[in-house]
Amino acid sequence: MKRWKASLVLTLVAAAVLAVGSSPVVASTPDDTRATSTSSSSTSYVPISGAGSSWSANAIDQWRRNVQQFGMRVNYASTGSSDGRNQFRTGTVDFASSEIPYGLSDSGVVDTPPSRKFAYMPIVAGGTSLMYNLTVGSQRITNLRLSGETVARIFTGDITSWDDAAIKADNPGITLPARRIVPVVRSDGSGTTAQLTAWMASEHPRIWDAYCARAGRPTPCGQTSNFPVISGTGFVGQPGSQGVSGYVAQRANVGTITYVEYSYAIKTGYPVAKLLNKAGYYVEPTASNVAVSLLGARINNDPSSQAYLTQILTGVYRNADPRTYPLSSYSYLIVPTAVEGNFTTAKGSTLGAFAYYFLCEGQRQAETLGYSPLPINLVKAGLEQVRKIPGVQAQSIDIRSCKNPTFSSDGTNTLAKNAPMPPECDRRGSTVQCSDGTGGAAEQPTQPGPGASDGGATDGSGTGTDTGVDGLPVDGGGIGGDGGATGGGPAICEIDTGACQTVAAIPVEIERVDAGWTRESTYMALALIAVLLTALAPPALARWVRATRSGS
């Protein structure tokens, strides 16, 4: 008893030491420029709570950890945008986060705005990325490229195999395995699903409506927060961004693909597909590419409108800039603008200070987290929105002190202006395919596959960029094709045409199913016998012993 008590005390002491040891770590989180915005660090804040989008949750979580040093306690539950909007409507949370506004129709049901007064405030930009888990032999593919139509057909169950001709056409440089594609979709009501389906409904309505009709939804389907799943098609549903990315990131789940914010791919260390844009380039949702794309977003600029500051993304889907990532969007906070229900001016003070923090300094961290910072016009508008929160201690912030990477002296978006153009190997039709990794797997380039026509890989002599040299017309990748034979694996060339093809196989493992009696079978039989023995022998033995004893 005494010893037990002693160990308890020891445990308690250890726990206390740990707690003390870890608190300075929290306080010194990356961004420790103290209080340009939160000058009122001496004021005491009451805790506030919010819920909603898991798309933007990685950013919100980082920000609320950062503001702990100012004494603000912000609780946030990333339960999905639909849940967030619902909880805000019923008044159980002080603020909500959502990708889509209230009032949109989803399968014929209108998501009615709450009766309490509210306003939208943009918080961060980002790209809905297509994170996947695909290997060939033992090598992970990290440079997959997909066109919009292919993505739509994958998520409607039309393309079911990774070696489908449509995917091959997008990826001339990868040898694709004949694996089933397993689309992983959100099982809860989600703003990410709404973003993806809005894009499909706008850009590929025929494919999307046909799928919706098969799933028993009324068409035209439009955007929906609940992805319809047809049973038996091999789709997997998981709750939350954490759920879908966690599922794809399980090593054994090869062949899966999901749609999730870029930051989750970075966090789990998995690659994302480069998506084809209108300019014919395959593009990754990096911070600068997202910033460029969103120059095409149409923002509601009517301050008297209920939907002030909300986005219309058609211009992003069709943005003709070669750096555009078509699935870019903003995420919003829904904040109360009147003291109603549980919301008080004291809470408004905390919420306002928190908003000042993330609109200004917080944006600097967006890029490292896997998001993209807000442009100057939205930061300005957002700062105006903060003033509508009751109880806020209004501050006039000099936005130049925010060091937001998009700001410039002449009002243009610096991040977008300086965004690098995509390399030639990312152009559709280029004979070479970039081999660098993407997303969380940026450090792992994919070696050109053995069967790939990696023509220009030798010296790039014939790729399209060289056409102007010496004024000699060089037709496309025609010459580069000759170099292909050197790229891995033996090659067979046809003598009359000169066309070469590399011959190589993808190593696979197969279990011998109908191989008759193998050693495994023997072990299994032995194990079965052992189990039966342990179960049956003791009672049988006992009975036998009893019988012999009573007999004697």
Add this chain to the structure above:
Amino acid sequence: MLAIMLLVGIFLAIRASDALSVAGWSFFTEQAWEPDTGRFGIVAIIVGTILIALVAIIVAVPLASACALYITQFAPQRIRGTLISLVDLMAAIPSIVFGLWGFFWLQGEVVPVAKWISQNLGFIPIFAVRGADPNDPLAPTTVFTSSTFIAGLVVAMMVTPIITSIMREVFDQAPIGEREGALALGATRWSMITSVILPFGRAGMIGGSMLGLGRALGETIAVYIIISPVFEIQPRILENGAISVSSLIALRYGEATQFGMSALMAAGLSLFLMTLAVNFAASFIVARSRSGASS
């Protein structure tokens, strides 16, 4: 006690009446769950719930019986206390922890087992898996994940400690006189167990299992994390796709409209009635079985 249960039942019935009056009898035949379009029913969900609970019970009861017997009859006196507190400790692990463990670790380890079962026993319909082709080396193993089987295994881990502690209490109460009598008459320890302990504890074993079943039926968050919800009767327990009433409620209550909430209440009501039925059946079995020394 009874009054509280009655109140819960009445509350659920009132809240559910809205949805039930719209759905009518189709509530018991429709498999889909889309309350806002008027197409929703309980049948697929109830079947899914029962399947998960059955898998859990089939795994947990033998395991718990063995544990309880070992602790009460075989374990040396020195380590008995430790074992008992270990089992109780296991009962105290929150279900979210079990869920995360199941999702991130167990799932990967169980897939080969599920694969083996489906390949060798696939001719039995419940072990069949659509989309699994053993001759295709690149066939995705994802068809074996997020299944009724894996959810059932995790729930089994959660109900085992409860069943074990009830059985242990019961076995401990076996009259010392009869036990020592059997041993004095020359019985081995095992035959003493089969002739004294087990008959004496039968009612307790059934009661414990039923209590475990009740908890397995209602287990929410671990199931919610693991399964990939499907809304059809899906009897292939190894195949991706499962559903249970409580995980459906956890999944949908946040985003439900007022009518959707009423439909969820109706689902909750049917789970409530089913659990009641199970518990009544348990007490009926316990009352009818011999011994009566414990219940």
